[in-house]
Amino acid sequence: MNLRNRSKSFKLKPIIITIDGGAASGKGTIAKFIKKEFNFFHIDSGIYYRKIAKIVIEKKIVLNKKKEILDFINKYKKINIANNRSLRSLKISKKSSEVAKIKEIRNLINSNQKRLVKENLKKYPGFVIDGRDIGSVVFKKADIKLYISTNQKIRAKRRYKELIDRGERIIYSNVLNEIKIRDEKDKNRKYSPLIIPEKAITIDNSCNLQKTKKLIKNLIIKKLSNNKKNANK
Ligand code: C5P
Numbered sequence: 001m002n003l004r005n006r007s008k009s010f011k012l013k014p015i016i017i018t019i020d021g022g023a024a025s026g027k028g029t030i031a032k033f034i035k036k037e038f039n040f041f042h043i044d045s046g047i048y049y050r051k052i053a054k055i056v057i058e059k060k061i062v063l064n065k066k067k068e069i070l071d072f073i074n075k076y077k078k079i080n081i082a083n084n085r086s087l088r089s090l091k092i093s094k095k096s097s098e099v100a101k102i103k104e105i106r107n108l109i110n111s112n113q114k115r116l117v118k119e120n121l122k123k124y125p126g127f128v129i130d131g132r133d134i135g136s137v138v139f140k141k142a143d144i145k146l147y148i149s150t151n152q153k154i155r156a157k158r159r160y161k162e163l164i165d166r167g168e169r170i171i172y173s174n175v176l177n178e179i180k181i182r183d184e185k186d187k188n189r190k191y192s193p194l195i196i197p198e199k200a201i202t203i204d205n206s207c208n209l210q211k212t213k214k215l216i217k218n219l220i221i222k223k224l225s226n227n228k229k230n231a232n233k
Helices: 003-010 027-038 045-058 066-075 090-099 103-120 134-138 152-165 172-188 209-232
Strands: 015-021 041-044 126-131 144-149 201-204
Touching: 015 027, 015 134, 015 209, 027 041, 027 126, 027 144, 027 209, 041 045, 041 103, 045 090, 045 103, 045 126, 066 103, 090 172, 103 126, 103 134, 126 134, 134 144, 144 209, 152 172, 201 209
Parallel strands: 015 126, 015 144, 041 126, 144 201
Antiparallel strands: none
């Protein structure tokens, strides 16, 4: 049976899949695979942090004091994540994990993500959202929660290749270092640190992406068919 049409034809409640993990762990690739395979709506939550980082860098905005943060939030209530091609540079990566420490910025981004899901609820059989706090904070009640753990050096090599392919002039050791620092910051920050969410399935994506994809595809098929059975009872 065509999985793309299955949820639509039975008018099932859309399912939510969260994918959390460290920098360059492969979350994005897996999320895009799910989006394509099941016709789900995909949100890359990191784009929001990167977009804010870009605005902060370009406009030389300082977000140290409460008033500066509140003024920023009032001005950028709705974050436009279109045109996100230029957001992957090392400079923006570094800045994004700085803005990610600010509770008010996180709340702003979370409400933007929830609104986007709500606006598209009737249009898709499911949603896949990737980031650092998606299963632990933003969509705690998700149907499937995944945590992707990947060896740090493998992640650095992948990100290095991605940046070189995009035309950045960069050396590998800087990329590895940046990932180490960002992981540290993301895991140790006060608000919404990167953790393995409760009830999440941990998947090691260090070696075999095809195996990872197959495993996840089967998990989703099982969930969708259980939902169908329950709906028909
Ligand atoms: O996933 P990506 O590398 O694009 O995320 C950039 C940065 O945004 C992360 O290093 C992290 O500091 C922050 N982030 C976050 N919570 C998310 C997604 C990203 O704190 N859900």
